[in-house]
Amino acid sequence: MLSxxxxxxxxxxxxxxxQRGMMLIESLVAIMIIVLGILGIAGLxxxxxxxxxxxxxxxxxxxxxxxxxxxxxxxxxxxxxETLAASLQALQHQPSGSAQQCSxxxxxxxxxxxxxxxxxxxxxxANVHGLPGATQAxxxxxVNTTGDLNQVTVALCWQAPHDEALRSYQIQAYVx
Numbered sequence: 001m002l003s004x005x006x007x008x009x010x011x012x013x014x015x016x017x018x019q020r021g022m023m024l025i026e027s028l029v030a031i032m033i034i035v036l037g038i039l040g041i042a043g044l045x046x047x048x049x050x051x052x053x054x055x056x057x058x059x060x061x062x063x064x065x066x067x068x069x070x071x072x073x074x075x076x077x078x079x080x081x082e083t084l085a086a087s088l089q090a091l092q093h094q095p096s097g098s099a100q101q102c103s104x105x106x107x108x109x110x111x112x113x114x115x116x117x118x119x120x121x122x123x124x125x126a127n128v129h130g131l132p133g134a135t136q137a138x139x140x141x142x143v144n145t146t147g148d149l150n151q152v153t154v155a156l157c158w159q160a161p162h163d164e165a166l167r168s169y170q171i172q173a174y175v176x
Contacts, residue, residue, distance in 0.1 A: 050162070057160060061131055061169035064121040065154040068141065069173045071113050072152055076175055085145035088152065088175060093118060093141035102157030102166045104140040114141065121156055133159035138166070150175045 077087040091111055097104035109115055116125065118139050123130025138157030144150075152175055157168045 053160065054163075054167070057131060057158060057167065058169060061121070061156045061158065061167075062171070064117065064131070065156055065169055065171040068114060068117050068121075068154045069152060069171060071111075071117060072141070073173070073175050075111060075113070078176075081148055084150060084175070085148070088143045088145055088150060091141060092143050093139065094137075095140070095142050097137075097140065099140070099155055099168065099170065102138045102155075102168050104137055104155070108136075109141060131156065131158035132161060133163075133166075138168075 072088070072091050075087070075091060077083045091109055091114060092106075093109040093114065094104035094106045096106040109118070118136070118141075119125050120128045121130055121139065122134040122136065123132075134157065140153070140155040142153040142155070144153075151172060153170060153172045155168060155170045157166050159166050
């Protein structure tokens, strides 16, 4: 064993002027970058939840609109082109107004099945949630029979709790 007087001296630490504390600064910068990355991921997660909710409402609006078009297709009288056009016209719902502002007016449909489907889209039927913030003024069934076109346009509008503006869904179908 070596005596204490024969030990090798420890190498002297030499630091360049201005280098003191650099490791601490580098560590703080690395931590800051990681924190910003985590905050970005959290923001994207919150945004994706919002987009998921909006997609759900668009899907539900599409389902309600498709059911309305199917009901119209089953209800019309196809015995002649004239009776087809007349029966389509009788199924209109609030044919006036602006689709851009989701504000429709005019007479409501007299068909009870269509009225029930429109009511369900607003969430006014039992056990059906409907579209959030949907109103009767935001629903339209528009028929265009010019030149035997027999075009049916269904428009549904709603506003989710955290939406700033009204959302709308339109579907067009041709009934022959």
